[in-house]
Amino acid sequence: MKYIVDHTKKNVHRTAFAKDECGFRETPMDEREGTYDESYLKNLEKQGYVKCEHCFKPSFQYLNSVLLGKLFKK
Numbered sequence: 180m181k182y183i184v185d186h187t188k189k190n191v192h193r194t195a196f197a198k199d200e201c202g203f204r205e206t207p208m209d210e211r212e213g214t215y216d217e218s219y220l221k222n223l224e225k226q227g228y229v230k231c232e233h234c235f236k237p238s239f240q241y242l243n244s245v246l247l248g249k250l251f252k253k
């Protein structure tokens with residue numbers, strides 16, 4: 180999974196789920212950073228960066244539907 184770090188808004192997006200609501204498209208290119216490094220992201224979170232609700236939330240719904248699908252499939 181690749182992530183986009185927005186240094187202006189101090190949030191992190193998932194490239195595959197990023198959409199217009201994320202707002203990072205208004206952020207200048209040199210304030211954005213792409214990374215695959217999970218430990219780097221953990222460090223950023225300690226510095227007050229937050230995961231974007233727009234592109235991190237859908238995965239939980241997706242995971243839930245996968246888990247529920249497994250529960251009900253026999």
Ligand SMILES: [Zn+2]
Nearest residue numbers: 192201231234
């Ligand atoms: Zn986002």
